[in-house]
Amino acid sequence: MASKKTKVVDGFTAIRAAQEAARHGHGDPLRPDAEKKTDTPRSQPAAKAGTRIGKSVMPTKREIICPQCGYVSEVTGKLQLFVCQGCRHRMKLDDVTLPEGDWSGELETGGDVTVPAGTRLKGGKITANDIILHGKMEGTELRASRRVRVFAGAAIDWVRTAFRDLEIGPGLNITPGKPLDARHIELHGAFCGNLRLTGTLTIHPSGDFSGQVKAAGLSVHEGGGLRAALDISPGHAPPPQPPKPKSPSRPMRKSLTPPPKP
16 A cells, blocks of 8 residues: 655745735635625724814803902803802893883893993993993993993993993094093093003004003004003002902711710
8 A cells, every 4th residue: 555645834834825825815725714805894993982082162261240349250151140259249140132222220130231222221220240332321320340342323421330341342432531440441442531540451453542541551553543641550450359268167066976985
């Protein structure tokens, strides 16, 4: 009986043969049942926790000044009720737009109050964080805890108006007839008079100022006009606001468990 010779293949030769077969598209001869490649794209893996987000929206921040004590707070996001950290005064933060026509009454909000161009303020009092005036004042008292914004076509009574910040819109020519005390004033229109500011006078490209200014800061954009006697010094700024008062700590409850006997 003829003897059969067994062909011995070492490991290096087997690996070289597998590489040549794969190169010519015959698959892996050592793995005949291997899964064949298809043209169907594989599904993308699910996003892992902690994946970086390309764009995120940060909650808005706004400055709220208490009309009772003047304490300055910073509110993040949309809140319905505001409680002052200085005096615990409570008020809603609703934004209100008055109806057109004659208006009179009492209104207080920690939000903004808009007076449209067709509104005439006949009487009463409006207290708000910001007051946007397009209409006409004919007897109502305006008290803005933070800012009053006056636009073209508005009629403002400086005797009945209180504010910390003032913004004069474009197209206005303001001559109040008395010195104005404020924190910050922004001019997009023309202003003639005397100012005493604890903050900054900002004159925008369409703004123009003539008169006297005593302020902690001055900013004039290119195109803005300035003809004034100036006294600009950081010493005009007010002292920093005191820290928030700490809430009183609750007394510790006494234990009702009797002490162990010796």
